[in-house]
């Protein structure tokens with residue numbers, strides 16, 4: 001598998017300046033492969049996207065902190081994610097992917113290394129299997145640590161997944177809004193079902209990220225803004241935002257991270273919504289001990 005590069009080296013400077021303490025709550029690191037080899041089961045083989053590159057991007061875009069989500073290409077070995085968190089000097093925390101047979105000592109080690117959640121991935125193009133019974137067992141075991149669950153799925157399995165989501169005892173964060181079909185527009189079937197899910201389950205949050213993945217129109221993502229802004233306005237205390245750098249699998253439509261940042265004030269049009277989205281909400285999940 002030849003190595004793929006999915007990010008731009010010099011993103012444009014965004015016009016929008018995030019508030020002080022803003023958190024880019026969905027990023028990944030890849031490798032470096034020489035120190036942290038990819039999983040033999042990985043479905044893509046990326047170039048190295050290192051902690052140093054991530055922190056330079058964070059500073060350039062005007063963010064203060066990151067939440068690093070274990071990428072599927074590293075499987076259940078969280079060493080690359082832990083390495084990046086350790087190098088951040090307190091400016092990053094993370095979400096791990098763990099094996100169902102992980103023991104309590106290893107979970108504690110992840111906690112000590114800055115992990116505050118586990119990710120369950122249901123995308124067939126990214127993982128071979130997604131055992132709901134084993135995931136539920138993990139969810140019950142991480143609850144006492146104060147962690148939450150991050151779930152990545154596509155809109156067509158939402159209905160089938162709802163009983164599983166309802167059984168999870170922690171806060172749940174859905175990645176990239178559960179990938180609704182944005183071409184359906186505001187009021188479309190996918191986003192309507194997703195909003196109903198959040199109405200019915202007060203413990204379910206969402207990342208209002210993924211404009212570059214979900215928008216058929218592409219930049220400046222007018223179609224995404226029209227569908228997603230009402231979601232931010234309806235659930236201001238249950239939304240997070242992230243660039244998704246280094247944008248796994250986006251080699252054919254590589255986004256400009258500066259342009260992505262400029263989507264924020266269009267989906268969260270007031271200073272209060274922006275502060276909740278970028279500071280207050282992610283602080284509650286990832287740095288709760290620093291809240292007054």
Ligand SMILES: O=C(O)c1cc(C(=O)O)oc(=O)c1
Nearest residue numbers: 070071072073126244248249
């Ligand atoms: O849609 C994707 O391809 C994708 C992949 C991964 C991952 O490989 O972990 O993470 C994401 O947030 C999105």
